Amino acid sequence: MKTRIITVGAVTGVALLIGAMAVAVAQAQRGTTPRAPAASTSSAYNGPRTPDHKPDLNGIWQALGTAHWNLEAHSATEGIPAGFSVVEGGTIPYQPWALAKRNENLQKRLTDDPLRKCYMPGVPRATYLPFPFEITQMPNHVGIAYEFAHATRTIFLTGAAHLEDLDFWMGDARGKWEGDTLVVDTVSLGDKTWFDAAGNFHSDALKVVERFTPIDATHINYAATIDDAKVFTRPWTISMILYRRLEKNLELLDYECAEHVYDKLFKKSGKP
Numbered sequence: 001m002k003t004r005i006i007t008v009g010a011v012t013g014v015a016l017l018i019g020a021m022a023v024a025v026a027q028a029q030r031g032t033t034p035r036a037p038a039a040s041t042s043s044a045y046n047g048p049r050t051p052d053h054k055p056d057l058n059g060i061w062q063a064l065g066t067a068h069w070n071l072e073a074h075s076a077t078e079g080i081p082a083g084f085s086v087v088e089g090g091t092i093p094y095q096p097w098a099l100a101k102r103n104e105n106l107q108k109r110l111t112d113d114p115l116r117k118c119y120m121p122g123v124p125r126a127t128y129l130p131f132p133f134e135i136t137q138m139p140n141h142v143g144i145a146y147e148f149a150h151a152t153r154t155i156f157l158t159g160a161a162h163l164e165d166l167d168f169w170m171g172d173a174r175g176k177w178e179g180d181t182l183v184v185d186t187v188s189l190g191d192k193t194w195f196d197a198a199g200n201f202h203s204d205a206l207k208v209v210e211r212f213t214p215i216d217a218t219h220i221n222y223a224a225t226i227d228d229a230k231v232f233t234r235p236w237t238i239s240m241i242l243y244r245r246l247e248k249n250l251e252l253l254d255y256e257c258a259e260h261v262y263d264k265l266f267k268k269s270g271k272p
Contacts, residue, residue, distance in 0.1 A: 045180045047217035050137060055180050055214040057135045057142070060245040060252065063128040063222070070198035071238055086128075086238045092200060093233045105199025113197050118257035120151050120169040122193030123186050123208050124224040124238065132245055134252055142175060142182065149257040155184050162187050169193065171208070182212040195226075203230040218244040 048056040066074070066083025072091055076082040085091070094102060105112060115121060121129055131147040142155040155175040162172050162185075171186035191204040206228045213221040220242040227235040 045214050045216070047214055050139075052139050054137070054177055055182075056137065057182065057212065057214065057220070058137050060132050060134045060250055061220065061242045062130075062132040062245055063240055063242055065128065065240060067128040067238070067240060068125070068130055068196060071196050071200055072198070074198070086240050088237045088239065093236055095231060095233055098201075098231045102199050102201060105194070105201055107199075109197055109199050112199075114193050115197070118149060119192060121146070121148060122169060122189055123153070123171050123173075124210060124226075125193060125195055126151055126153075126170070127210075127222060127224070127242070128240060131255065132250075132252060142184075145252060147252045147255050149255060155182075180214060184208075184210040184212070186210070201231070202226070202228045205230045212242075215241075218246065220244075 045055055050056050065086065066081055067086045069080050070083065071085065071087050073085040074080070074083055110116070126133070126146050126148065129146070129148050133144055133146040136143040136145070140156070140158050142157065144153045144155070146152065151170060153170050153173055155173040157175050157177075159176070160174065162174060166172070166188045168188045169190060169192070172188040173184050173186040175182055175184040177183070186208045189202070189204075189206045189208065191202065191206070194201050206226070209225045209227070211223045213223075215221055221239065222242045223237055223239040225235055225237045226232065
């Protein structure tokens with residue numbers, strides 16, 4: 001297996017973000033909240049299917065954008081590109097105490113972001129890290145392997161109940177098909193992960209419902225609804241497009257996360 005260390009900023013497409021940076025800054029100066037262009041909601045999927053007639057999601061996928069740095073709209077700062085909000089409605093509906101806690105996390109992000117300690121990224125953050133991930137689809141389960149720190153998930157499609165409430169970091173996932181959409185219900189996520197590098201956080205009451213809706217053979221409309229009554233005033237949803245990687249002989253590479261290496265890479269690149 002090939003081994004390569006990848007900085008978090010290196011794999012994000014700079015060219016794809018230039019327009020977003022200009023728009024986000026301009027709108028921030030006008031006092032408006034930039035929003036990402038609406039994803040296609042067409043249900044007319046005509047891409048490849050598996051032998052059991054489900055959309056074929058097998059392959060390596062990746063999100064492009066700035067959700068890893070901040071789910072909400074943000075202007076560019078040193079080492080961080082500007083970006084649109086991926087939150088429906090623009091902002092995360094925190095309870096007042098929780099908003100204060102998020103702001104505190106933001107100030108301490110250089111030391112307190114769990115990814116800097118090489119912890120598992122959690123759900124949904126693993127999906128929009130600037131690293132690829134691979135979906136392996138079977139009739140009774142779907143496996144997802146992430147390049148970052150060898151994180152994995154198994155989504156069971158058998159209809160079995162969730163296990164007792166345990167802290168699995170990547171959660172206990174159960175899935176089902178609703179038409180051509182894979183719906184994944186994940187619990188037991190604990191309270192140790194963040195949603196992004198801006199300090200957006202959750203409690204141990206977090207439940208996440210993800211919807212993977214293929215648009216065509218190379219694009220998935222991804223949405224995740226966050227439900228945590230301890231932290232937020234209501235459930236809220238993020239959405240973005242996932243892109244199939246088409247390079248010849250592509251495979252996930254090893255990312256052996258080590259805390260001291262991770263910090264060194266960030267200091268060298270100037271990214272917080």
